[in-house]
Amino acid sequence: MAGMLNVSRASVWNALRLLDELGVTVYKVRGRGYRLPEPIDFLEPRRVNDVLGEKAGMFELEVHEVVASTNSLLMERVSGSARRGCCIAAEMQVQGRGRRGRLWHANLGEGLTFSVLWRFNQGAGGLAGLSLAVGVGLVRGLRAAGLEGVSLKWPNDVLCQYHKLAGILIEVQGDMLGPSAAVIGVGLNVKLSDSTRSRIDQPVTDVYAVTGRRPDRNALLGSLLAHLADVMEHFEASGFSGLREEWQGCHAYHGRPVRVMLPGGECREGRVSGVSDDGSLLLETASGQGRFTSGEISLRPR
Numbered sequence: 001m002a003g004m005l006n007v008s009r010a011s012v013w014n015a016l017r018l019l020d021e022l023g024v025t026v027y028k029v030r031g032r033g034y035r036l037p038e039p040i041d042f043l044e045p046r047r048v049n050d051v052l053g054e055k056a057g058m059f060e061l062e063v064h065e066v067v068a069s070t071n072s073l074l075m076e077r078v079s080g081s082a083r084r085g086c087c088i089a090a091e092m093q094v095q096g097r098g099r100r101g102r103l104w105h106a107n108l109g110e111g112l113t114f115s116v117l118w119r120f121n122q123g124a125g126g127l128a129g130l131s132l133a134v135g136v137g138l139v140r141g142l143r144a145a146g147l148e149g150v151s152l153k154w155p156n157d158v159l160c161q162y163h164k165l166a167g168i169l170i171e172v173q174g175d176m177l178g179p180s181a182a183v184i185g186v187g188l189n190v191k192l193s194d195s196t197r198s199r200i201d202q203p204v205t206d207v208y209a210v211t212g213r214r215p216d217r218n219a220l221l222g223s224l225l226a227h228l229a230d231v232m233e234h235f236e237a238s239g240f241s242g243l244r245e246e247w248q249g250c251h252a253y254h255g256r257p258v259r260v261m262l263p264g265g266e267c268r269e270g271r272v273s274g275v276s277d278d279g280s281l282l283l284e285t286a287s288g289q290g291r292f293t294s295g296e297i298s299l300r301p302r
Contacts, residue, residue: 059085067092069093071183074115086117109217113188121179128239130279132152134156137229138188138228142165152251160205164202169185192204244276
């Protein structure tokens, strides 16, 4: 390796130490050098566009090796000339973010992390239910890629067997009367290592565990973007209401007893009866129907 790259053996050794810090396992093979346990399927815009086909023109895809956060990077471009459909994907995020300040954990090649910019004529107040609409697009894309048993958790998680498979983080910028822009961040677990799983504080799963095979990350990203484009055009034209029934059909907790944890630390208990046209969770409680626009839900212990 040192001879091919025209560097010292010490440089190769230091680079391999950096791979270890990135969570990549490298085996030393006596007399032959080093070996990965399996190849890393790197993202290539050309391969993603091949999957997108006629929808490729709707996106402008950039792939970065390492970024702090794809959402943060794209948010910096919202006020500039970045067009609708600008998409930033990263092989690795070092400060990936989830909801409520949580970190998103995934080492090199273990997931798909990307953010898409979508511009709207209406104001930020007209984007209610956007995270739920995005969830519908992700479920469509995952099912088209061969994942069975995929469901949604209000307001922005994708599950399989009640284990988290993917998450959505949306950040909005603009005036209340319009125009506005939304940066839609998606993190999908592809094949998590044991070390990554140990850092996550909730039940998780990944595509490999669901299907028994490691997917083509380029084909998977193309499928997700294609179905996301369909949903976003629908949402832009008529909001979330036309997607509400489909979302409810995917909700893992529909009709189930749940506990809703509110941002202030309070909780409410009841049975999920659906979602409204603006994406609010509808909960039948002992005191009547409640509507919730934020919070987290969990199955009520029996």
